[in-house]
């Protein structure tokens with residue numbers, strides 16, 4: 001197991017791993033690997049867009065530990081659980097609106113004291129802004145038509161000046177018909193009009209088709 005350029009992320013062959021914060025426990029059926037006294041969890045790029053992004057070797061991604069992170073669209077906690085492995089000392093607030101996914105997310109959080117799930121709609125940040133407070137890193141993966149607007153609205157009330165942003169843009173949630181490049185450019189324009197700086201965009205194929213990671217700065 002070798003360290004990578006990203007703190008807390010390890011590589012074995014082509015596969016990425018994080019150190020399991022809950023040894024002996026899987027979150028989504030991932031492989032566990034014990035080396036000496038440390039247990040690692042395989043981070044599947046087909047199940048997690050953040051792992052897909054790392055596998056595509058972005059040039060300008062800063063994954064250094066934030067003190068507070070807001071994650072919009074936590075679903076069942078797949079990616080969130082790896083972030084919890086990466087950032088044991090951070091507070092990770094996780095917004096998810098699906099009442100059916102939320103119990104699984106709660107179960108993932110029960111074993112990890114750095115995860116704080118919130119059952120809420122990311123289109124209404126005013127409902128959780130007081131509970132969350134300013135964050136250093138805003139991560140969004142919500143598969144909504146208005147993904148860029150949701151990101152801007154959350155960033156404007158919750159992301160600290162100079163803070164980092166990561167938007168996993170699902171092109172086909174925005175438009176079924178428009179060329180992917182056009183949807184990405186429109187989203188970038190909306191993000192920049194909202195006061196964010198687009199640092200880099202990365203196509204997540206072949207791990208996630210018609211998905212682009214947009215790396216941002218406030």
Ligand SMILES: C[S@@+](CC[C@H](N)C(=O)[O-])C[C@H]1O[C@@H](n2cnc3c(N)ncnc32)[C@H](O)[C@@H]1O
Nearest residue numbers: 073074075078079096097098121122123141142
């Ligand atoms: C693609 S899944 C997220 C997968 C997750 N990020 C991961 O990598 O493990 C999208 C999630 O966003 C949630 N979602 C969609 N719209 C939302 C909204 N307006 N507010 C909060 N969550 C939302 C969905 O319920 C779904 O669980």
